[in-house]
Amino acid sequence: xxxxxxxxxxxxxxxxxxxxxxxxxxxxxxxxxxxxxxxxxxxxxxxxxxxxxxxxxxxxxxxxxxxxxxxxxxxxxxxxxxxxxxxxxxxxxxxxxxxxxxxxxxxxxxxxxxxxxxxxxxxxxxxxxxxxxxxxxxxxxxxxxxxxxxxxxxxxxxxxxxxxxxxxxxxxxxxxxxxxxxxxxxxxxxxxxxxxxxxxxxxxxxxxxxxxxxxxxxxxxxxxxxxxxxxxxxxxxxxxxxxxxxxxxxxxxxxxxxxxxxxxxxxxxxxxxxxxxxxxxxxxxxxxxxxxxxxxxxxx
Amino acid sequence: xxxxxxxxxxxxxxxxxxxxxxxxxxxxxxxxxxxxxxxxxxxxxxxxxxxxxxxxxxxxxxxxxxxxxxxxxxxxxxxxxxxxxxxxxxxxxxxxxxxxxxxxxxxxxxxxxxxxxxxxxxxxxxxxxxxxxxxxxxxxxxxxxxxxxxxxxxxxxxxxxxxxxxxxxxxxxxxxxxxxxxxxxxxxxxxxxxxxxxxxxxxxxxxxxxxxxxxxxxxxxxxxxxxxxxxxxxxxxxxxxxxxxxxxxxxxxxxxxxxxxxxxxxxxxxxxxxxxxxxxxxxxxxxxxxxxxxxxxxxx
Numbered sequence: 323x324x325x326x327x328x329x330x331x332x333x334x335x336x337x338x339x340x341x342x343x344x345x346x347x348x349x350x351x352x353x354x355x356x357x358x359x360x361x362x363x364x365x366x367x368x369x370x371x372x373x374x375x376x377x378x379x380x381x382x383x384x385x386x387x388x389x390x391x392x393x394x395x396x397x398x399x400x401x402x403x404x405x406x407x408x409x410x411x412x413x414x415x416x417x418x419x420x421x422x423x424x425x426x427x428x429x430x431x432x433x434x435x436x437x438x439x440x441x442x443x444x445x446x447x448x449x450x451x452x453x454x455x456x457x458x459x460x461x462x463x464x465x466x467x468x469x470x471x472x473x474x475x476x477x478x479x480x481x482x483x484x485x486x487x488x489x490x491x492x493x494x495x496x497x498x499x500x501x502x503x504x505x506x507x508x509x510x511x512x513x514x515x516x517x518x519x520x521x522x523x524x525x526x527x528x529x530x531x532x533x534x535x536x537x538x539x540x541x542x543x544x545x546x547x548x549x550x551x552x553x554x555x556x557x558x559x560x561x562x563x564x565x566x567x568x569x570x571x572x573x574x575x576x577x578x579x580x581x582x583x584x585x586x587x588x589x590x591x592x593x594x595x596x597x598x599x600x601x602x603x604x605x606x607x608x609x610x611x612x613x614x615x616x617x618x619x620x621x622x
Numbered sequence: 623x624x625x626x627x628x629x630x631x632x633x634x635x636x637x638x639x640x641x642x643x644x645x646x647x648x649x650x651x652x653x654x655x656x657x658x659x660x661x662x663x664x665x666x667x668x669x670x671x672x673x674x675x676x677x678x679x680x681x682x683x684x685x686x687x688x689x690x691x692x693x694x695x696x697x698x699x700x701x702x703x704x705x706x707x708x709x710x711x712x713x714x715x716x717x718x719x720x721x722x723x724x725x726x727x728x729x730x731x732x733x734x735x736x737x738x739x740x741x742x743x744x745x746x747x748x749x750x751x752x753x754x755x756x757x758x759x760x761x762x763x764x765x766x767x768x769x770x771x772x773x774x775x776x777x778x779x780x781x782x783x784x785x786x787x788x789x790x791x792x793x794x795x796x797x798x799x800x801x802x803x804x805x806x807x808x809x810x811x812x813x814x815x816x817x818x819x820x821x822x823x824x825x826x827x828x829x830x831x832x833x834x835x836x837x838x839x840x841x842x843x844x845x846x847x848x849x850x851x852x853x854x855x856x857x858x859x860x861x862x863x864x865x866x867x868x869x870x871x872x873x874x875x876x877x878x879x880x881x882x883x884x885x886x887x888x889x890x891x892x893x894x895x896x897x898x899x900x901x902x903x904x905x906x907x908x909x910x911x912x913x914x915x916x917x918x919x920x921x922x
Contacts, residue, residue, distance in 0.1 A: 409803040503709040505826070506847040526805070527827035528842055540842035540919045542828055547806040579922035619840045621921060622879035 329443030346597035350443035353554030356601035357561030357588035484516035544590035562588030629743025646897035650743035653854030656901035657861030657888035739868035784816035844890035862888030
């Protein structure tokens with residue numbers, strides 16, 4: 323089975339109470355891929371500048387990611403600089419350089435257009451829609467966004483929600499887009515915009531799932547004592563979640579709960595080190611081992 | 623089986639986005655009792671002023687609560703006035719009148735001193751210790767406190783923690799008393815103060831449990847769409863949790879997880895109406911029915 327992920331491949335500079343790192347390989351599509359690759363073949367669609375470090379591209383390729391639709395463009399790479407303080411629950415963005423991202427028109431091969439699983443990670447909703455239209459026969463489409471697009475391209479984003487299956491948001495985004503403070507009400511309202519399922523990521527507080535058919539699932543986070551850097555945890559979650567579902571023959575309530583658990587466990591590895599340092603070394607055995615520990619935290 | 627709960631019986635006035643209520647029956651011991659009574663015989667120890675409405679006392683008695691150690695004193699009742707806004711996650715205290723609470727020396731009958739299960743709900747740590755010393759043969763002692771005592775009687779509270787089994791705190795209290803932002807580190811540190819187990823209530827985000835023996839459990843909250851008034855949810859949680867454990871022959875990991883779930887489910891009823899309005903009508907069937915729904919939210 324395969325999945326296509328559209329998103330960013332970026333250079334991240336980050337400061338947390340545990341240290342500082344400069345120009346790490348990051349971006350939504352990169353983080354997503356590190357988790358999804360443990361379940362299915364990942365086809366990454368993104369754009370990078372021509373001076374983007376070759377070693378990062380080689381690194382992704384070595385991890386088994388199909389990069390045939392990675393656009394390399396003249397221009398500067400997408401750079402993000404952020405800082406986490408206190409309980410590390412929210413990032414303070416210090417600087418964003420869109421670079422090549424501002425001219426991004428996603429490319430996709432004829433082969434990839436036939437892939438049934440698609441995740442539209444956080445980029446401009448217009449770019450997300452552009453790719454969605456090119457796909458031939460999607461069966462499961464997930465979408466992430468962020469406050470910036472909710473504020474500046476709300477209409478386009480809501481139009482896009484009609485065409486997808488699963489909307490993935492963090493708690494603040496869910497509240498902002500829905501106008502509801504209570505997260506269940508927020509999820510309900512977001513479902514009314516179109517997506518069959520809504521998944522609200524609450525960071526260290528776990529995840530809430532809601533479906534048009536009325537299913538409500540709620541899972542805690544995996545308890546991590548040493549959160550080093552949460553950058554990309556949400557994308558890693560989405561990678562584990564979508565990766566597992568892409569592998570399932572039938573998407574039923576049990577499959578969804580398991581997918582939520584795999585996403586949770588994958589994200590718990592992500593926060594234990596800077597950037598992709600931990601998730602890029604992750605294998606299925608690590609994941610299954612922690613899955614057992616995770617189950618032990620709440621199953622009875 | 624029986625449990626003794628020490629705490630407050632109060633007149634609560636509350637304002638939430640869903641309305642306003644004046645001088646409702648409230649207080650930590652009253653909320654605790656409404657949940658614990660579904661599992662064991664509850665012996666309530668508190669003080670009320672002589673002008674405390676008789677109907678409230680009659681109401682508690684009708685609910686099966688043993689009030690033989692409820693002190694009725696000259697003087698004004700304990701009054702609390704608070705407001706909740708936005709996502710209703712934290713109360714803004716508008717006014718507190720300690721009234722009789724400032725002269726409270728808990729009474730306890732010879733019969734009650736033999737009871738093995740004790741919950742010291744939120745009052746002055748000196749009052750909590752006073753009662754604890756009077757008890758003959760406790761096997762399971764839980765304790766709750768609040769920021770006011772953490773700030774003003776920190777030393778006394780920490781001394782008390784050495785003598786109890788389970789410390790119950792909300793996330794902010796746990797962070798304040800431990801000096802740790804990460805909740806697992808906070809729980810670990812709190813355990814090092816003495817209690818075998820620490821339970822951190824996170825409101826709509828569920829609960830985290832940690833034991834000296836290294837157990838970590840994490841449960842989500844029951845998803846409630848219409849939170850009317852969260853006053854007393856933490857005490858109701860403690861009532862369900864301690865009530866279930868008091869009934870158990872052996873306290874093992876499974877019993878603890880089930881107790882956490884019962885506490886969670888009991889608290890979910892509490893927030894659905896003002897004061898004790900919902901939990902006072904609650905019966906075991908309601909609780910079991912919602913327990914099944916709750917399990918369905920996360921068990922797989």
